[in-house]
Amino acid sequence: MKLNSTALAAILISISSFSAQATLNNLVYNGDFELTSNGVGQLGAITNATGWTSDYDATHFGFNFILDKNADKTGFASENTASKGTNIFMWGPQGSEGRFSDNGFKQSHNGGNFLGSDGAYANTKIWQNINNLVIGNKYTLTFEWAAGQFTDRTGETTSNWEVYFGNQAPVSTEIKSVGSKGFNDWSFKEFTFEAKNTTETLAFLAKGTPTGEPPFAMIDNISLVPVTPVPEPETYALMGLGLVALVARRRAKK
Known part of the structure; x- marks a missing residue:
C-alpha cells in the first residue's frame, strides 16, 4: 500500500x-501554593494563596494554613481568638521549644509550600472556580497528601480529604491514621470527574478525628487535566x- x-x-x-x-496545561491555578500574599500562615488572616478561597464561618477564619518545611521549627501564625498572635507548630524531627518527635515529618515532593488544614476544628473548605471546561468531557484530578499533628495536643488521630467538583457528590481519600506526635507520609491520589458545566467549583475539605486532638491533613501539587482520548x-x-x-x-x- x-x-x-x-x-x-x-x-x-x-x-x-x-x-x-x-x-x-493544568487547569488549577496555583495548585502548588507557591503564590502567596505573605508567606506562611493562616489563610484569610495572615496570608492568602492566589486563586484559592478559604471559607469563613460564623465565628472565625477556617483553620487552613500555608506551610513550608519549617512547620515543625518556626511554625506558622494564626489569628483565631484562642491563639491570636501566636505560632502553631507541627510535631517533627526538629521541633521547637522542646517540641521534638522523630516522626519523619517532611515537606511535599515539590520542595516548597503546601496547605495544611485542621480536620476537627474550624474545618472549612478551600476552593477555586475551574473555567473553560467542556460539558461532558472527563477530567483527571491528581494531588499528593499527608497527615500529621499540632504540637499542642497528643493522642492518636485520623485524617482524610473530601473533594468536591461542582454539584456532584463528594469523593473521599482513604483515611490515614497517625500515632501520638506522629506523621503519615505523602502519597498520591487520583479521581476522575465529568464536567456538567463550563465552570465548576473545585473544593477540598479536611476531615478528622477526634475533636480536640488536632488531626492535621496536608495537600499539595493539585492538578486537573482533560482525560487524554485513546486513539481508535x-x-x-x-x-x-x-x-x-x-x-x-x-x-x-x-
Whole structure:
C-alpha cells in the first residue's frame, strides 16, 4: 500500500496531536501554593494563596494554613481568638521549644509550600472556580497528601480529604491514621470527574478525628487535566502504515 505525501503529513499531524494532548496545561491555578500574599500562615488572616478561597464561618477564619518545611521549627501564625498572635507548630524531627518527635515529618515532593488544614476544628473548605471546561468531557484530578499533628495536643488521630467538583457528590481519600506526635507520609491520589458545566467549583475539605486532638491533613501539587482520548484501532493501524511508508521512502532515496 502506498501513501502520498498528503496522507503521510496527516498521519504525522495526528501523532503530534496525540502527543500534545498528553501535555495539556493544568487547569488549577496555583495548585502548588507557591503564590502567596505573605508567606506562611493562616489563610484569610495572615496570608492568602492566589486563586484559592478559604471559607469563613460564623465565628472565625477556617483553620487552613500555608506551610513550608519549617512547620515543625518556626511554625506558622494564626489569628483565631484562642491563639491570636501566636505560632502553631507541627510535631517533627526538629521541633521547637522542646517540641521534638522523630516522626519523619517532611515537606511535599515539590520542595516548597503546601496547605495544611485542621480536620476537627474550624474545618472549612478551600476552593477555586475551574473555567473553560467542556460539558461532558472527563477530567483527571491528581494531588499528593499527608497527615500529621499540632504540637499542642497528643493522642492518636485520623485524617482524610473530601473533594468536591461542582454539584456532584463528594469523593473521599482513604483515611490515614497517625500515632501520638506522629506523621503519615505523602502519597498520591487520583479521581476522575465529568464536567456538567463550563465552570465548576473545585473544593477540598479536611476531615478528622477526634475533636480536640488536632488531626492535621496536608495537600499539595493539585492538578486537573482533560482525560487524554485513546486513539481508535484504525488510527493505530494508519499510524503504523505511515511510519512503514516513511522508512521505505527513505530507503528508496538511498
